[in-house]
Amino acid sequence: MDLESVCYEEKLPFLKYLNEKTLLYCITCLAFAGVFSLIWIVKKYTFFEKAKLARVKTPRFPYGNISDVINKETTLYEVLGKYYSRFKKKGYDVGGMFFFIKPVVIIVKNEYVRHILDSTENFSEVYPEQYKLKSDMFDSSCVKVFLENYHVSLKGTILESLKKDDIHSVLRNYLLELVSLSFGVNSFEIIEELNLLLKLKTEANFRYNLSLCHPIFKNKNSALYSDFEGVFLDIMNDRKKNDIVKDDFFQFFINLFNESQCDTKEVSRELFNLFADSVIYSYSVILCSLYEMSRNTDIQDELIGEIRRYNKQGVVLNLDNLKELEYLNSVVFETLRKYPPVPYILKACQKDFKKNNLVVPKDTLVAVSILGLHRSSENYTDPENFDPDRFADQSDLNKVLYIPFGTRRQDNLTKLVILYTKLTLVDIFSNLTVRKKKDSEQIFKFDPKLIPLRPMETYPFVFDRL
Numbered sequence: 508m509d510l511e512s513v514c515y516e517e518k519l520p521f522l523k524y525l526n527e528k529t530l531l532y533c534i535t536c537l538a539f540a541g542v543f544s545l546i547w548i549v550k551k552y553t554f555f556e557k558a559k560l561a562r563v564k565t566p567r568f569p570y571g572n573i574s575d576v577i578n579k580e581t582t583l584y585e586v587l588g589k590y591y592s593r594f595k596k597k598g599y600d601v602g603g604m605f606f607f608i609k610p611v612v613i614i615v616k617n618e619y620v621r622h623i624l625d626s627t628e629n630f631s632e633v634y635p636e637q638y639k640l641k642s643d644m645f646d647s648s649c650v651k652v653f654l655e656n657y658h659v660s661l662k663g664t665i666l667e668s669l670k671k672d673d674i675h676s677v678l679r680n681y682l683l684e685l686v687s688l689s690f691g692v693n694s695f696e697i698i699e700e701l702n703l704l705l706k707l708k709t710e711a712n713f714r715y716n717l718s719l720c721h722p723i724f725k726n727k728n729s730a731l732y733s734d735f736e737g738v739f740l741d742i743m744n745d746r747k748k749n750d751i752v753k754d755d756f757f758q759f760f761i762n763l764f765n766e767s768q769c770d771t772k773e774v775s776r777e778l779f780n781l782f783a784d785s786v787i788y789s790y791s792v793i794l795c796s797l798y799e800m801s802r803n804t805d806i807q808d809e810l811i812g813e814i815r816r817y818n819k820q821g822v823v824l825n826l827d828n829l830k831e832l833e834y835l836n837s838v839v840f841e842t843l844r845k846y847p848p849v850p851y852i853l854k855a856c857q858k859d860f861k862k863n864n865l866v867v868p869k870d871t872l873v874a875v876s877i878l879g880l881h882r883s884s885e886n887y888t889d890p891e892n893f894d895p896d897r898f899a900d901q902s903d904l905n906k907v908l909y910i911p912f913g914t915r916r917q918d919n920l921t922k923l924v925i926l927y928t929k930l931t932l933v934d935i936f937s938n939l940t941v942r943k944k945k946d947s948e949q950i951f952k953f954d955p956k957l958i959p960l961r962p963m964e965t966y967p968f969v970f971d972r973l
């Protein structure tokens with residue numbers, strides 16, 4: 508055997524088994540497969556022409572119109588918001604775009620948005636995950652008890668930590684403590700599971716992107732949730748055995764479980780999802796409001812003035828006297844408008860969605876851009892401007908599409924995030940002012956690596972003593 512034939516054999520050994528005919532046969536098959544895929548893709552990408560709906564610029568295989576999102580240059584909610592306002596400006600009721608090869612109909616007309624928000628029938632949730640249990644923890648005493656405990660053990664602690672560390676890590680730890688206190692869980696005992704859950708709920712990966720197009724890619728995390736079910740059962744049995752009746756959110760869920768006879772799997776899942784979402788959303792809302800305070804000193808001054816007057820009364824903070832802080836309330840509501848923690852809703856049509864002369868075929872995704880709605884000039888003059896006075900009169904809220912958490916009801920999650928945010932802001936602005944570090948080039952930007960709306964942790968906050 509000479510050298511040449513050795514090399515030849517090493518490189519393409521399978522050629523031994525092929526004769527010319529089979530090779531030709533294979534090539535023909537591949538060519539046909541290629542042509543058919545091409546036709547299939549083109550057919551997919553002409554969805555909106557067939558449905559007679561407008562769409563954004565020509566999509567490109569394989570990412571459709573979200574290549575910038577996949578390349579981490581921008582976030583999905585900014586893209587949806589941009590397209591929403593583009594369609595709105597042109598006066599369209601709906602408009603189309605593609606996630607990969609999946610057509611997505613962006614809903615623009617308010618009437619249709621309302622319909623999609625209100626109807627659970629005919630649509631399945633893709634994002635965000637919805638809570639199922641029915642019962643209002645703000646009607647029970649556990650929130651009152653939490654505030655009493657908070658006053659004793661946590662109030663003021665964030666100030667000490669801020670002297671030593673930067674706001675981002677301080678806030679992460681503080682929120683974990685605050686939320687744990689209210690739920691009545693010892694976060695140190697389950698910190699690993701909690702961190703994993705927080706990571707799963709925030710960090711976007713390619714699988715997450717794919718799951719937007721098809722539920723088959725969804726991460727089920729059954730192992731993690733069965734760990735949480737174990738934690739739930741342990742605490743429940745422990746309390747039963749030792750006759751402990753605590754008035755915390757955990758007990759609220761134990762009672763819920765007892766009354767409704769739903770299984771522990773579901774209850775513990777909802778409990779820990781509520782825990783994680785509370786931490787995730789509060790973190791984002793607090794950072795966004797600090798950012799706005801750092802660039803609007805007059806608003807910050809007014810807020811600090813209100814908090815000082817409140818502190819002078821020397822009252823122990825509770826749900827009722829917290830309501831007296833009206834300007835704080837407006838600041839939080841304006842933050843939730845400009846930076847809605849749930850920036851978009853994605854649902855899949857399970858049946859043809861027909862309304863007036865609109866027909867959206869079954870299996871299509873429909874998207875509502877909450878960021879777009881909240882920043883549309885239709886109901887908010889100068890929407891990019893941060894102006895808490897818009898919310899001086901809360902009764903207007905029912906008329907506009909104000910849905911920072913993706914639902915029109917003020918549910919527990921909404922109320923909890925607002926409560927945690929207020930507690931933290933009162934604490935910070937009792938003693939500190941916030942500003943941006945001088946001469947820093949860093950700007951405020953959303954983090955394109957994360958699923959929920961959240962600023963990058965690079966904005967240089969500086970806190971000064973009052």
Ligand SMILES: *[C@@H]1O[C@H](CO)[C@@H](O)[C@H](O)[C@H]1NC(C)=O
Pocket residue numbers: 626628629858859
């Ligand atoms: C759900 O779809 C059916 C059939 O298409 C329709 O009759 C019904 O009104 C729809 N329900 C809602 C809430 O839109």
Ligand SMILES: *[C@@H]1O[C@H](CO)[C@@H](O)[C@H](O)[C@H]1NC(C)=O
Pocket residue numbers: 638639640641642643644777781917918919920
């Ligand atoms: C939270 O409260 C609302 C009512 O305000 C209720 O509909 C919802 O089911 C509650 N969720 C939980 C988990 O208790």
Ligand SMILES: *[C@@H]1O[C@H](CO)[C@@H](O)[C@H](O)[C@H]1NC(C)=O
Pocket residue numbers: 576577578579582583711712713715716955956957958
């Ligand atoms: C899509 O995946 C990339 C990582 O591959 C990630 O950075 C990006 O944020 C994801 N986009 C969404 C909307 O999840």
Ligand SMILES: *[C@@H]1O[C@H](CO)[C@@H](O)[C@H](O)[C@H]1NC(C)=O
Pocket residue numbers: 743747761762765
């Ligand atoms: C559940 O309810 C029953 C009767 O109402 C009560 O005896 C039991 O202690 C309750 N269990 C828990 C865990 O609260």
Ligand SMILES: *[C@@H]1O[C@H](CO)[C@@H](O)[C@H](O)[C@H]1NC(C)=O
Pocket residue numbers: 617880883885886906907908909
């Ligand atoms: C604006 O307000 C009108 C009436 O108050 C309401 O019908 C409409 O849905 C609102 N639009 C948005 C985007 O909130």
Ligand SMILES: *[C@@H]1O[C@H](CO)[C@@H](O)[C@H](O)[C@H]1NC(C)=O
Pocket residue numbers: 663666667818937938
């Ligand atoms: C913060 O301010 C309050 C009231 O103004 C004061 O009682 C408290 O000691 C201050 N806390 C710190 C840590 O400086």
Ligand SMILES: CC(=O)N[C@H]1CO[C@H](CO)[C@@H](O)[C@@H]1O
Pocket residue numbers: 563564565566567571572573574575576586
């Ligand atoms: C946001 C985004 O990726 N938009 C894209 C939509 O599709 C056209 C054509 O591929 C791109 O040019 C856009 O960038």
